[in-house]
Amino acid sequence: MNPNKNSSNQKSLTTLWKVLRFIGRYRFLLILSILFACITVVMQLYVPILFGDAIDQIIAEHQVHFHKMIYFLGRITTLVILSSIITWFMNMINNQLTYRTVQDIRSKAIRQIQRLPLSYLDGHSTGDIVSRVIADTDILSDGLLLGFTQLFSGIVTIIVTLLFMLSKNIWITLLVIVLTPFSFFVAKFISSRSYEMFHKQSTTRGKQTALIEEMIGNQKIVHAFGYETTASTRFDEINQDLKEYSQKAVFYSSLTNPSTRFVNNIIYAGVALLGAFLVPYGMLTVGGLSVMLSYANQYMKPFNDISSVITELQNALACASHIFELLEAEPESADSASELTDIKGEVTIDNVSFSYDPSKELIRDFNLNVTPGMRIAIVGPTGCGKTTLINLLMRFYDVQSGSISIDEQNIQEISRHSLRHSFGMVLQDTWIKSGTVRENICIGKPDATDEEILEAAKRSHSLGFIRRLTDGLDTMLHEDSLSQGQRQLLCITRVMLCLPSMLILDEATSSIDTRTEVQIQEAFDRLMQGRTSFIVAHRLSTIRSADLILVMKDGKVIEQGTHDALMHAGGFYKDLYNSQFAKVTE
Template sequence: MKKQNKNTTSASFRQLLPYVKSHGFALALSIILAAVSVILQLYVPILFGDAIDQTIAAHRVDFVQMWRYLRLILLVAAASALCTWLMNLLNNRMTYHIVQDIRSRAIRHIQKLPLSYLDKHSSGDIVSRIITDTDVLSDGLLLGFTQLFSGIMTILVTLIFMFSKNFWISLMVIVLTPLSFLVARFISSRSYRLFQKQSEVRGRQTALIDEMMGGQTVVKAFGYEQRASARFAEINEELMKYSQRATFYSSLTNPCTRFVNSIIYACVALVGVLLIPLGSLTVGGLSVLLAYANQYMKPFNDISSVVTELQNALACASRVFALMQEPEEKPDDSQQLGHVRGQVCIRDVSFCYDRSHPLIEQFALQTKPGMRIAIVGPTGCGKTTLINLLMRFYDVDSGTISIDGTPITSVSRHSLRSSFGMVLQETWLKSDTVRENIRFGRPDATDQEVIQAAKSAHCWDFIRRLPKGLDTVLREDSVSQGQKQLLCIARVMLCLPPMLILDEATSSIDTRTEILVQQAFDTLMEGRTSFVVAHRLSTVRNASLILVMRDGKIIEQGTHQELLAAGGFYSELYNSQFQPS
C-alpha cells in the first residue's frame, strides 16, 4: 500500500509538473523574491546582534551606532515585507492560472470522451472532480508556492549565516535535523491514503446529492425522503470517519516537529552558554544563533504542514488526472459527408453494451431517400440503441452502416451528426435565453428564422407570454416539460437537416398540440429520410416502413396495413393499445 501511494503521488506530481512549467518565468521570479525576502529577514538578527554588542559595559553604550543599526533594521524589514507581498501576489496569480488550465483541459477532455464512459460514471462524481478536487489542489499549490520556497530558502540561508557565526553549533544543528524529517515522513505516509479515501467518498456524496436534487419530484412522490436521508447519512458518516482520521494524522505533524525543534533549540542554548566563558562566542553572537536556530526550525514546521496539504492536493489531483487520462473517442476521419440524399444501409450489424449480454445481432436494413421508417417494439428491444449507432454515439462491434454509400466510420462525427436532426424523449435546455436555446444548432440564425421555427413547432404562443419573450432566460421551473419539448422541436425545425430522428418526440405534449406538431413534422419529413421511435402506434400509421424489433432483431417489417393483415406481433401490440378494456 505504501509503495502504491508513493507511486500515485509521484505520478500525480509528474502530471502536474507541465502545468507548473508553463508558468516558468513567474515561478523563477517567485523563487528570486522568496530568496531576497529570506536573506533580508535573516540579516535582521545579525543587525540586532551587532546592536547588542554596542553595549560594551555599564555606562559605555555606543548610542550612535545602535541607532544606526536600528534604522537599518527598519529599512531591511520593510524591503523584506515588500518582497513577500509581491511573491504572494505572484503565487496567487500563478496558482489560479494553473488550476484554470487544468479545469479547461478537463472540460475539453470530457467533450471528447465516448458516451460509454459518461453512461458508466455519475455526473455528480465528475462534477466533484472538476470543482471540489481542483479547489483542494488550488489550496495545496498556493500553500506550496507561498511557504515551500520560502521555507527551503530560509533553511539554506540560515545555515550560511549560522556557519559564519559558529561552526560547531551549526554542525550540531545539521546532525539533529533529520529527526524532524523522519517524524514528518512517518506521519505523512499514513495521511495520504486517508486523504485519497476522503476525496473518493466526497465524490460519491456529491453524486448522491446531485441524484436526489435532480429527482426531488420522484423522491417525494414515492416517499423516499427517509431512505435518501439514510443513504446520505451513511456516506456522510464514512466521509466524517476518513476526514477525522486524515485530520488527526496530519495535525500530529506540526506538534511533533515542534517538539523535536524545541530540543534542538535547547541544545543550541546549552552549548552556547558553555562557549561564552571560553571566549569563542559573545552574548550578541549567542542571541544571533538562538534567533537563527528558531528561524531554521520554523520552516520545518511550515514545510511539514505544506507536505500534509500537498498530500491532500495530490490525492485530489490524481482523481482529476485519472479523468483526463481516460481514452478519448477513437479519432475519426476528417472526410466530410457531402450533400446527403438520405439512403441508409445497415449491413450485418452486431452490438452489445456488455459482452456477456448480446443485444443487436446481424441487423440489416436498406432505406431509400425520403423514406419514413418507424421503429417499434417492447422496452429494451434495441430501438434507442439503433439510434445511438446511427449517430455514432457508440460504434458497432461488427458490420457497417453507410449513408449514400459512404460508411459512417469514414466521415467525421460532426459531419455525420449535423446531417441528422434529433428530438429525444428526454429534453435538454441550457440556462440561457429562449432565443439561444432554439438556435443552439444554428447560432447565426436571425430572429425572424427563430420565430418562424417556433411557430412551426407551435410554441410561439407561449414564448410571447413569457416575461421577456425570446430574451427570457430559462431556469429549471421556467417552462413545463411539454413546453421544453416544443422548444427542442423548434430547435430542429430551425436547422432543417437532411435526415431526422424522432425518439418519442411528442411524449410530453397534450393531444391537441401533438396533432398540430405531428402535422408540422409531416411537412418537415417530406422528402427527408426519417427514423421515428414510437411506443404509441397511432403515430406511425403513415410510415413508409415499420420495423418491429424484439431482442435486438427485426422480426417483422412492412406498412401499417400489411403488418395488421399479417396478424403477427405488431398486430398484437396495436390491438392491445386500442382494444376496449
C-alpha cells in the same frame, strides 16, 4: 514494508509531477517567485546578525557604543521594510501562478468532458464529475497557494540559515544538521498515511455530491414515492464514511506539526547548551550566541510551516489525483476530417453488433438498407435496442463489429460534427439551457433571423406560448421555467429551424397533448417529405404511414414491413398493436 503505502507514495509523487507540468507553463512567474523568496529570506536572516552586532556594542557598564547601535538598528529597519514590500509582490505572483494553473486545469477538464465518450459519462454520476471540476480544483487551489507561499520560502530559509550558521560556528551547525533528519522522518512517516485518507475523503465527497444532486433534482419523485427515509439513510451512510475518512486524515495530519515541534525544540535546547559551553572559551560571543539561537529558531520554523504545507499538499494532491483521473480518461476515438456533402439520405447497416456490457449481447447481426426519403419506424418492447440503434447512427457509441454507411460512406470515416449536423434529432428527454428562448431555439443555427425563428415556432405550434411569455423570444429560461410539454415544443422548434437532411424522432411528442400532437404530426409529415427519417415510437398509431416498420426484440429485427403487411402477417407487431387498442375496440 507495506505495499499500499509504497503505492500511495508513488501515486502522490506521480500526481505532483503532473501538477508541476501545468505549473511549468508559467515558469517565468515561478522563477520570479523563487527569486523573491530568496531575497526576502536573505534579508530576514541577515537581521539577526545585525542584532548580534548591535548587542556586541554593549561592552561593559558605561561602555556602550550608541552611535554604532543606532547605525545597526537603522539597517535593520530598512531591511524589514524592503523585505515586507518584496514579500507582498511575491504573494501577488503566487496568487497569479496558483489561479492561472487551476484555471488551466478546469478549462482542460471541461474540454475533456466534451471529448469523452458517452460510455464514460454514463458510468459516472453527474455529481461526481461536478465535484471533480469544482470542489476538488478549489482544494487543489488552496493547497498550491499555501505551497507557493510557504514551501519555497521555507526551503530557502533552511538552506540560507545553515550557510549563515556555518559562517558563525561550525560545531553548532553540525549539531543542527545531525539532528535535522529526525524532523524529515517524522513528517514523511505521518504524511504517507494522511495521503491515503485524503484520497478516500475526496472520492467519498464526490459520491456525496452525486447523491445530493440526484435527490434534489428528483425531489418530486422522492416525495411522491415516500423515498425520504431511504434517501436520508443513504446520505447518512455516505456522510458517516466521509466523517471517518476526514477525521483520520485530520488526525494523521495534525500529528505532523507537534511531532516536528518536539524534534525542533530538542535542536533548540542543544544549540543553547552547546553555545553556553563555547562562550566562556571565547569561541562564541554573547551576541553570536543570540544570533545562533535566533537562527536555530528560524531554521526550525520552516519545518513547522512545511509540515502544515505538507498536510495541505497531501489533501490537494489527493484531489488532484481525482481530477487527473478525469483528464486522463480515454477520449473518443480519433475523428475523421471527412465531411458529408450533398446528402441523399441512403443508409446501410451491415451486420452490426453492439452491447454496452460485453457479457450481455444487445444488438447482433443487424442489417438494414434504407433508400433516400424513406420513413423507418422502429418499434418493440422496452430494452430491445431501439434507442441504442439511434445512438449508433449518431456515433454516440461506435459499433463493435460491422459498419454503418451514409451515401456509401462509412460513418467512422466522417467527422462526428458533420455526421450529427446532418441529422435533426428530437428526443423524449428534453434539454433547455439557461438563456433566452431565442438562444435555446438557435442552438443548431446561431445566425437565424427572428423571422426564421418565428416561422419555425409557428410550424411547431410553440408560437402561441412563446408570445404569452413576459418578453417573448427574449424571455430568460431556467430549468423549471417551462412545462415538460413546452420544453418539448421548443426542442421540436430547433429541428424545424435547422431543416436537416435526415431526421431522428425518438418519442418526439410523448409529453404533448393529443390535439397539439396531431398538429405537430402534420408538420413532421411535411418536414419528412424527401428526407430519410427514423422514428422510434411506443404509440403505434403515429407510425402507421411509415414506409418500413422494423419490429425489434432482444436486439434483432424479427419482423419488417408496412403497417398493413405486418397486421396481415399476424405476428408480434399485430399483438403489440392490438394490445394498445384493445380497449378502444371494445
